[in-house]
Amino acid sequence: MKLPKFEYAAPESLGQACRLLESRGEEAHPIAGGTDLLMALKNRQKFPKMLVDLGAVPNLSRIEYSDADGLRIGAMVSLRRLAANPIVREKYPILVQAALSVGTVQLQAMGTVGGNLCQDTCCMYFNRSAMVRQSLEPCHKLGGCICHVVSSSEECWAAYTGDLAPALLALGASVSMAGPGGEQRLPLQELFSGDGKRPIALRPGQLLAEIQVPAAPPRSGAVYLKLRQRETLDYPLLGVAVHLTLERGENGHCKTAALAMTAVDKAPILLQEAGKLAGRKLTEAQIRELARAAYKRAHPMKNLYGLTTKYRLSMVEVYVEMAVRQALESAIH
């Protein structure tokens, strides 16, 4: 499969890039590492007339840390660079786990943090080439009016399958978006629309510029667990990120708790119920209760290859319990 023809632009400032994207509207698409987008072009799932390469935009590839402001990651930082950064390795090992669980070594080298967050949703009926797709009616995502996952549904049921999103959500990350109206800072979960057809809430002309993660507090632990069939290459069939901070002292009371999931809905899920654990001691009963809440919130569909939906759902509680125990362990030590 060849790439279709497209115009190519490589603006040298963020402002230029945003103006170009705004002026071309739906015709233009930004490209960072290209690992998600180029497959979509080859498969004829997306039809941009122009690609706006962000590679020449300065200052998007920085990783900075201060105890006051926490971690700031430029959207163009590659996944491998993120995972190799000494500060990230020391203070945010969950980001290393998540970044190195993406695709393969090669994809990690090309793929960027911003691109990984803004990746399109996945569906086994949609993520195939035009040649193979031709045996099915075009679905919502392709401008049709059918969903092959839920045949009676009027909406698209593709799954969000990014690995970084749950880890960053659990860490309480926010994002800066550049755009025609200037820079805007939002909680990360607002990046995700929950609309399968248009899962990333960026308007034409808007670009994800930076990700901010609060400073890592002492006595905290964070873990990302990914359900997959192989040790590499696979998208998650379920991803669970847990971030716990403990109160000072021996009693193990929880100061903050956050839980996020991926691959079980149209957007990554930040589970509000986890917040209830704050100020309480983490007992077995509470861990189970949290797992139950996650189970109730998760909504895996038959939209990914591999293990059954029933199994993926049944793994939610198992993975949450495992992740909480591991996060607790790492917070204590």
Place this chain on the structure above:
Amino acid sequence: MLNDKGITLIETADTLEALEIVGKSPQRADARDKVRGSAVYLEDMKVNNMLCGKVLRSRYPHARILSIDASAAEKLPGVRGVVTGAELPFLHGESLVDEPFLARDKVRYTGEAVAAVAALDEATAEEALELITVQYQELPPLFDVMEAAKPGAPLVHEALASYQHAPGINPIHGTNICNHFKLRRGDIEEGFAQSDCVFEDTFTTPMQQHCSLEPHGSICLMNHDDKLTLWTNNDSPHRCRKEIASALKIPLTNVRIITAPNIGGNFGGKGGLKAEASAAALAWKIRNRPIKVMYTREEEFCSSIGRHPSVTRIKTGVRKDGTIVARQVETYLDSGAYAEKGPTVARFCGLSAAGPYKIPHVKVDVYCVYTNKTVAGAMRGYGGPQGAWAYESQMDVIAAKLGLDPLELRLRHAYDEGDIHITGQQIYSEGLKECIEKVAENMEWSRPRPEGRGRGIACMERAVKTPFGSAAFVKVNEDGTVDILSSTTEVGQGSETVLRQIAAEELGVRLEQVRKAAPDTAYTPFDSSTTSSRSTFHMGNAVKMAVADAKSQILKLAAPLLEANVDDLRIKDGNVHPQGQPERALPIAKVLQRHYGPSGTVLGRGYYIPEMPAESEEYYSRFMVHWLVGACGAEVEVNRKTGQIKVLKIWGAYDAGKAIHPVNCEGQIQGGIAIGLGLALSEEVMSKDGAVMNPSFLSYKVPTALDVPQIVPIIVEHPHPDGPFGAKGMGETTNVPVPPAIANAIYDAVGVRIHNLPVTPDKVLEVLKLKAQEQAGSRAPSPRRPAAPGRGK
């Protein structure tokens, strides 16, 4: 040469010990080029004035073609022609001739070739495909092999009765069964009557894909005199030539097949006509222009072939003491839309369907059945994995029920030297028991494993296609170097190295002085195929015979020069000398020069075809020149909460007869076990309404390097009386017993028996939960965990 009466070794132990090149592991002939990235594959080959061909494929699993309008495509600038099935009134096929070059009248599977375009470049060809309009009328499709096998099912091939087929193939007219293979021994009803317990199970396997890194590709050129040249990565150039010439009804000499010097993976998938058919269809219409067709990865999955999905019902009668008296096997192989190699896959599956065991009463029926799905064909093991999954899983079911050690049960029934195979053939050169014992010993079979861990064992046999011939020429050049002309293809299995070793050893020259030419049917002589683990044995023999022929000529020339009898002369390191007098050595080059001046050359020829006992008229004989045997052991850990399976280690012991290149044999074991592991745990071509859902390496879960556990390769050597230096084939054995070995280990670990491959964590967890419920329900009497078979012995 061959007899049924047991071993008469041609090579004595003394001569085997004196080997200098055979049995060592010199650097592979292709290693340096492959490491440098300079090895030539079909993709690297370009012919002047070459066009790019692309194929339009069916979007329906079963539909009548009402019309094809290619006029807009033909007018697109850069397009040099469009061809459709209606223009090619030909069928091809190896043992059953049923497949058009491009669909005619109707399409039989989603992804079938409907039309092909040749253009100046790939982008134009792809664009042109979108301009072709095909009108279809949908027909009722068949996706279920059991439904398709029933009498009265809609027909995939209405004209089955009219198709040509090889003798020994038994299509059932008026049905979708393109071969029914039968094997009977003893009296099956009598056998069950004598049994104390009868076990009945059904096992299934999915379609597995070869996943060769290099996809199918061909360049075809045909001139106005119907002379056709095909550059291809087909595994068997002479078989390919025959299939094309027969289909197009032209003489063999009109067809020249040039095989790429390197083929990037085969595993059975590169036989038959795939890209060859599309390229030939275009070349047949657009004359005097070479046209290249390279498959995409998706075409590999959707439009080439995979391993036959199967359903096997296996019924076994056993006495209380564990003696197996009767076994009845009924297997349905899902052939997809065309027969491809299916009829002979069914045959090979059936020959070994009862397992490598002494069983007095056996009844086997294998049905190869058309459906409206992706075509199935040859894949490593050739019906073996489907059979072994059933018989080796059931061996452990029997052992568990009767409280027997699975290892002991196998050893008690495994064939021994001199036993009569269920086909009636007397077994010779049988290393099966040693394979089983070596695996058991290496894996410390009796060692207790901790909770959640288990170990399993499985063994196998497989026939080698018999009787088929292989021929070779050797040229001894004026400087004493040697060229081998042989049509064996290098598909990564290392045949080039092995054949050079055999030639160098036989003649008495250094390995570096021998070269093997890439196959070209215009120059390299007949070879039936590079398949079935037959090349080392058959082509090895042919090369050895050709070298022996050349050597005797050289010695005759040398005898007067050295004033010695021919019988007293020896060749070592390229020097001829009288036995015991190495100081009187004369280089081969000198011998040739003294006789022929600067024009020195000696030509040797060899043709090997196994000598058959007088018997039936069948295309494939009942008698096998050798049986491939081996055993595999696995240790696993199963997580009871997630059902996830971690394979900790795999041991594989296989009988190579004599390992010509031991490191290469170990590579065959490693690679085969990885293929077996994939079928066991994760690989499955999934389809919906006949369309392949996962045609990519992302969505099709072939194991990666990180997923393959430590493998312990064990080479067993039971020399074959007729093998070159005692060698037999072994590559196609290596994957076959892996799935049941792993499944048996899972059972040993957590008492869960899965009948349907692949054994994925969702299936394991479901059974674990069911068992837990059952145990909770029946807690009143003392709940008994199923006995871990053979534990602690």
